[in-house]
Amino acid sequence: MRVKCPNFRYALGAYYLIMPSEASSNLAKFDGMRFGLRVVPEDSPTAENVMKATRGAGFGDEVKRRILLGTYALSAGYFDAYYGSAQKVRTLVQRDFAAAFEQVDVLASPTAPTVAFRLGEKIDDPTAMYMNDIATIPANLAGTPAITIPSGLAEDGLPAGIQFLAPVRADERLYRVGGALEALLEDSWGGPLLAKAPELTNGAK
Amino acid sequence: MSTAADIDLVDYDEAIARFDPVLGIEVHVELGTATKMFDGAPNIFAAEPNSAITPTSLGLPGALPVVNRKAVEYAIKIGLALNCSIAETCRFSRKQYFYPDLSKNFQTSQYDEPIAYEGWVDVELEDGEIIRVEIERAHMEEDAGKNTHVGGSTGRIHGATHSQVDYNRAGVPLVEIVTKPIPNTKGRAPEVAAAYVRTLRDIFRALDVSEAKMERGNVRADINVSLRANPEAELGTRTETKNVNSFRSIERTVRFEISRQAGVLDAGQKVIQETRHFHEDTGGTSSGRPKSDAEDYRYFPEPDLVPVAPSREWVEEIRTSLPELPAARRRRLLGEWGFSDLEMRDVINADALDLIEATVAAGASAQSARKWWMGELARIAKDRDLDLTVLAVSPVQVAELQGLVDGKKINDKIAKQVLIKVLDGKGDPAAIVESEGLAVVSDDSVLTGAVDQAIADNPDVVAKIQSGKVQAIGALIGPIMKATRGQADAGRVREIIMEKLGVS
Known part of the structure; x- marks a missing residue:
């Protein structure tokens, strides 16, 4: 049966505020002071400049993007509107799950709105990448268990997945449902989906 | 800037x-x-x-x-x-x-x-x-x-x-x-x-x-x-x-x-x-x-x-286990010790409350404990530019010292000397008095000899006393205390002099 989870539509936005906020904070310890990479600028190697140079050299673009987003979301004057609102959405998503699980034991959905990208295809389009998380993020926000199993190949040979979701601490339902579907699918495919995967060719790393 | x-x-x-x-x-x-x-x-x-x-x-x-x-x-x-x-x-x-x-x-x-x-x-x-x-x-x-x-x-x-x-x-x-x-x-x-x-x-x-x-x-x-x-x-x-x-x-x-x-x-x-x-x-x-x-x-x-x-x-468990807080404790001790408000404030300002309480707990009277910590010890601490609390004498030792004074084993003056020795790390007061022979001398055979010597050395003073100026006895006691290194029982010395000179 179909269930309604009206607040899931806000989950993606909330997630991409909470996650970068926490990332900006969690990654602050990578400063070249105690461990790991240390880059010492030649002119004026103060602690602050060493931190700047180390972080500038050590983090990749996506990490920097998230640190910037998170730092902004936690800034004075923006906290309530961004991080604070996102945490409220998180509560609403949890309530949607609670209401849904009063009607059903597990939920099923596509894992992603599209089949897999071609390798490297969207690397310069972070928004498209974020958007592709739309179906998996509610579970992450609510702290509920979820499992994804391969569901087949699209016409162009790229794989798709199906996701099952269960209430908190009911993880074993996911193995039962996932295992049953996997067995049926593998019977119909004549083996695991991975066996149909092409050899990786150039461009793949 | x-x-x-x-x-x-x-x-x-x-x-x-x-x-x-x-x-x-x-x-x-x-x-x-x-x-x-x-x-x-x-x-x-x-x-x-x-x-x-x-x-x-x-x-x-x-x-x-x-x-x-x-x-x-x-x-x-x-x-x-x-x-x-x-x-x-x-x-x-x-x-x-x-x-x-x-x-x-x-x-x-x-x-x-x-x-x-x-x-x-x-x-x-x-x-x-x-x-x-x-x-x-x-x-x-x-x-x-x-x-x-x-x-x-x-x-x-x-x-x-x-x-x-x-x-x-x-x-x-x-x-x-x-x-x-x-x-x-x-x-x-x-x-x-x-x-x-x-x-x-x-x-x-x-x-x-x-x-x-x-x-x-x-x-x-x-x-x-x-x-x-x-x-x-x-x-x-x-x-x-x-x-x-x-x-x-x-x-x-x-x-x-x-x-x-x-x-x-x-x-x-x-x-x-x-x-x-x-x-x-x-x-x-x-x-x-x-x-x-x-x-x-x-x-x-x-x-x-x-x-x-x-x-x-x-x-609530923590609340009921809270110890007595400083303000309540001060009020209680003020009542128990009978200090004036001013004395109490001086004690608090000198950080001596714990020390005096511990000294009283070790047997001294509140007033004598206060006298030591706020008097001689405060003076020594000031001279040495130290806090009272870090002086090398414990409340138990101060109480023991006062006990020796109260028991007339030593007089106040010797007690101060013993205190210095305690501070110098020479041991507990009673042991110091014992090992250094500082106890008050009240043995008549020793005192009589010292009195006889003083009488012989000071005929003019003796004459004054015999002519009625009894307060001149002090001039004889001084040399006797000196001869006994301060350890003579001053009261007994006075009695012996008066007996010897036939005055009362």
Whole structure:
């Protein structure tokens, strides 16, 4: 049966505020002071400049993007509107799950709105990448268990997945449902989906 | 540096006559738990640098915090002792800024949900006046590590070639207690500020939650001062002088800021809301960091910790186990000891309350215990520039010494000599008296010989006594005491002289 989870539509936005906020904070310890990479600028190697140079050299673009987003979301004057609102959405998503699980034991959905990208295809389009998380993020926000199993190949040979979701601490339902579907699918495919995967060719790393 | 250097200080009394000072005080106390706030590293002072650490103290990737239950208990104790409400649920938040002594580059603290809030404490000033200070909140947090700047002449970062960081202190549990604005102190603002911090220090010690040694930085105060035209006016802009570490420095900080801010306002300028630092050498404060560097700490709830929700049963259990607090104890001891209010205040101001109580517990009378600690020992401590509490004599030894005097084993004068020997580490009073033969000589055979000698040596004095001037006996007793190294029983000597000379 179909269930309604009206607040899931806000989950993606909330997630991409909470996650970068926490990332900006969690990654602050990578400063070249105690461990790991240390880059010492030649002119004026103060602690602050060493931190700047180390972080500038050590983090990749996506990490920097998230640190910037998170730092902004936690800034004075923006906290309530961004991080604070996102945490409220998180509560609403949890309530949607609670209401849904009063009607059903597990939920099923596509894992992603599209089949897999071609390798490297969207690397310069972070928004498209974020958007592709739309179906998996509610579970992450609510702290509920979820499992994804391969569901087949699209016409162009790229794989798709199906996701099952269960209430908190009911993880074993996911193995039962996932295992049953996997067995049926593998019977119909004549083996695991991975066996149909092409050899990786150039461009793949 | 700020433009404050150009400001003329206004004479303190004049500043007080024209402005109304308002205080606000933040006190940090390091808790005396066995381990740190969020990890199992030992909470110890002065260990080898970077020896009391774990991956969590160092903020290594993957390390996670766990709240120290004992630290929460101590925070609740402090909250209850300050008449605060204890939160049914509260949480930790991250206060974020980059600094090498802050291993994670955020301090795990509490922000909008402190463990204790809305309390008060009564502060007694030296003349007995009592000021009630309202407490805004008390919250839990962790201490930072310690930077040492090497290569410069001053030990400060300016001119240093490199810096070293010791993370032993990183993660040590702290409770920060924040007052509401403290109004109506007028000219007594410096004294109120110091007395408030002293009151907290005494409470921490009574609760046994901290060694609470100012000189070790166990207790640190941030002093906020603002001026307004009169008590009805809006609060003025405040400055916050950080980490003031002695009662005297607290008084000087408040005094200086009142004079300085009055100067700023007189010059038609505005007081800048800023962090300032107190300088022991000059007694002044200077601007901390430039305003362009104003911090945004980006507080947010600590995602690695669940909220702390102390059960009401636990809070009540802690409440009933609270020890007698200093104010109640002072009232009780005042009644038990029969001191005057003035005597009691002197005892408190000299930090001698514990010493006298322990001396009384060891058997001395309250008055004799007070006489030793506030008299001879206070004088010796002052001569040696030491605190009474660190003198090398215990209350038990003082009581033993007084016992020897009370039992007429020694007289007051010998007792003072014995005390010096105790302080010199020669042992306990009775043993010293025994081994050095200092007991009072009341054996007539010894005394009679000394009396006979004195009579023979002083015929003129003898003549005076026999002619009726009995008070001249003193002139004979002196040489006798000298001959017996002060150990003669003066009363018995007097009796023997009178017998020998046939006077009464």
